[in-house]
Amino acid sequence: MSAEALPVATTAQVRAYARRLVVRHPRDLAGVLALHALAAVTGLVTPRLLGALVEDVRDGRADVDTTGLAIAAFVIVQGVLTRYAYFASARLGEKVLAELREEFVDRVLALPLSRVERAGTGDLVTRASRDVDTLGTSVRYAMPETLVAIVVAGCTIGALLLTGPLVALPALISVPILWAVTRWYLPRAHGGYLRENESWSQIADGLTETVQGARTVEALGLAERRHARGDADIANSYRAERYTLRLRTVLFPIAELGFVLPVVATLVVGGLLYINGMASLAQVTAATLYAQLLVGPMDTLLSWLDELQLGGASLARLLGVGNVPPDRTPNGRRPEGERLAARDVRYAYRPGRDVLHGVDLDLRPGERLAMVGPSGAGKSTLGRLLAGVDGPRSGTVNLGDDGGVPLVELPLDELRGHVALVTQEHHVFRGTLRENLVMARPGASDADIERVLAAVGWDGPGLSTVVGSGGETLSPAQAQQLALARLVLADPHTLVLDEATSLLDPRAARRLERSLAAVLDGRTVVAIAHRLHTAHDADRVAVVEDGRVTELGTHDELIAANGSYAALWRSWHGG
Template identity: 90%
Template sequence: MSAETLPVATPAQVRAYARRLVLRHPWDLAGVLALHALAAVTGLVTPRLLGALVEDVRDGHADIDTTGLAIAGFVVVQGVLMRYAYLASAKLGERVLAELREEFVDRVLALPLSTVERAGTGDLVTRASRDVDTLSTSVRYAMPETLVAIVVGGFTVGALLLNGPLVALPALVAVPMLVAVMRWYLPRAHLGYLRENAAWSEIADGLTETVQGARTVEALGLAERRHERGDADIATSYKAERYTLRLRMVLFPVAELGFVLPVASTLLVGGLLYINDMATLAQVTAATLYAQQLIEPVDTVLSWLDELQLGGASLARLLGVGNVPPDRTPNGARPAGERLTARDVRYSYRPGHDVLHGVDLDLRPGERLAMVGPSGAGKSTLGRLLAGVDGPRSGEVTIGGVPLVELPLDDLRGHVSLVTQEHHVFRGTLRENLVMARAGASDDEIGQVLAAVDWDGPGLDTVVGSAGETLSPAQAQQLALARLILADPHTLVLDEATSLLDPRAARRLERSLAAVLDGRTVVAIAHRLHTAHDADRVAVVEDGRITELGTHDALIAQNGSYAALWTSWQR
């Protein structure tokens, strides 16, 4: 079953956002438009001069040198104006693109973690990479070029009309045809490119799952199924791209015809008007040159129109990230203490399929609780709810009497944090990777934290992560634990947080952590039962329920599930 996709913004939202983004810089935009308008006006003088020159040549009193110098002067002025106009356009485009990227990052960071996990990494990665790159092309090139073309085209049409309304009409013969094909193309292209981008998300999601789960795929013999999933995703993408290709195969031939018709019509009709003394030779010449000049801006608009449609679809996907509703509604209440409690908690990943069934748990402040049980019993899910990552379907998880989902995220992390088996090492120095947990931490504090996790890796100024020194999985796990200690929450949920260490190193690390974390509440989801042996209480989770709860000795004496696990682990 494919993952859920993140929302997509509506066309109205995209248009409103584009207006807001552009109008943030009204003076810069006005400057760009003014420069392009001046460049367009200087470019329109040459056809008039050439038209007059042709008529003067016919009459035998042409001043070719003066006209040539004037044309050369206007061409030079136009070149200078175009240079500064494009420079101003590029600067404005980069500024707008930078703001859009920053806002996208803010939206992504505000996404509820549960939403990201349900959507899968493929959709989010595709939006953050392919959609951002596509939009970059639109903002850097398509939008400025189209804006320039519209300005130049508008002034050219104005010059045509001023030159003579009768000789201007033939140049506009292709307008109804182009308007009709645009009305047909635009709505279909928008939906088509949304489907195309969604298909790419499915491909990325499938590939990511296959790569990340390569060992599982190999162990369970799922290679053929993964191949079939990849083939199906590629077939869907192929079908989506074929659809947009068919749209372009209609658009571009009609557009090419629209380039030829105005010039031919102007020459033909203009010649008839001249023969009948309804237009001068200068007017016909200038109108033909203006019709020829119209080809470039119209061609530019149509050429970039496809890119703008693709960019619009990408923008809709980027803005759609902000349409995800928040998973918490802060009410301003402050916890009265650090007592973590779960009452009749139920949770489901799919409607109608609960994985937790009425769980009750009351953690005393400063208590160390170990959660054990078979794989798939719901331990990690319960740990996520106790850490406030997810909210329960029904029931509530509170700290100090306040539901976790009613605490702002920053406040929540000051009370309870989660460390899982999955860790990320950011590109930067080891010190930068650590102080993100608490800005302003001194080197002495960092050194104490590293000592607490038995750090045996590189020094604080060593660059780690992508393009830096590679940390082993065990070192990445130690780094995550060090961040957690530095963040200093009162309650910690450790989901097999030492599973990547060898048993002796894990045992030594847990003893060091116990000393550092003394006085804090710790929930340790464990697969090594020595963790349970050292805990104040042990909770046995089976089939989404806590079936046993008590001290290690008491549960051994009950001779139930925990006693069986302990006996099996001891062998």
């Protein structure tokens, strides 16, 4: 099944979020703007002083020393103000970036598990790494630099107009050019960078699949096929990046031309105005210097415009995670009783291709039900529905007496107090063994932890040992024991064990199941297993074939019926 990419936020959502960011810290933002404005205004005094100096030199009454000292003083003041302005910008940027990261983590943690699995690893990893880094560059550098450029450009244009409207007009010659090229560039850049980021997700997804399935690739001789997949992903990324490169090769040369023209036009037109007595030499000199000063902020503005487009595309991908609809709609009803029942349940991973076909299953509180059947029959899918991980396409899975409450209408934290799932896939978080366990029940004491470790026959490191990435490596069997210990510590009433002891050798698995049976006495247990001794010990056995429960009864009843289960039992015993 191909990965289903997570959604991307619309342009309107990105703009609305950006506006909220702007007004979220009004005092800090006002301080930043004030400092940059003061630094810009201080820097604008020098051209006026130089313009006056040129005219005084012509008239033979220049006081060079005094003017030089004044210029030096203003330059020093501008340097001090600029330093503190950039410091305030950086501090505000880091604050905003920290909030963005925290909100992204919250959105990711709120994603339905089934949607995360359909999206694939590459998409989410790329958003959490490359997109976050790209947005970090925009927030740390592009946004402050753009803000500075806007303030400086605004102040410079104001000073230019105050110098004289006639000498200011030539500086506007580039406005139509820059407006036209920017209007052409922006809509194309947004879509182009979204495609570029998506292509990186595809590369990451393909590489992750290849690395995680390296043994399967080698065993089945799939190296050439995976190599071809990688080449295709890289070629797609190359096309996407070449498109955005073409946009930049149009934007930047035209923008550079737009920077030079105002200086030339102001100097030429200003000279003509001076010759005709329509402007003073001081006005022409100051206007030309102001036009030259505009080059800096305009160049900064357009240079960072490209980075802002890339950051905007990354922000759209990060915000898009929040557009995934919830997989449950709590209605406030509380289940009374722990009876779990599936009624006419159907489920499909792809539209129109059901893998479960009208399953009915009524679990008796406190019973141990074994679910057996051939691979691909739908056992794990049914287990996920019984645990509330996924919701059925049609039909219901209800918890409680007298009809109960659908699992998809229970808040996730409440649901896990009733039903929990443990599969053969486990994750060991970086931290101490105690930290890995108490996440299931934060208030658990060491005595509680020791009890559950004893229940799973723990033979690994002590509670204070750091495990996970960078710590002591646990064997697959120990990771499985750790997952089962978390489950026992969480203490739900109903447990769904999907091959939960598959990584243990048969004897160890048998001992563990007997230990767990004592700890879990009185709880409802659904055990999905290929080892039929689990079925032999269960209160009832459900045989799942082709997405249907074809047989249901005790071990002895199904052996006597001489159906599919009896055939499996004889095959397992070599009969």
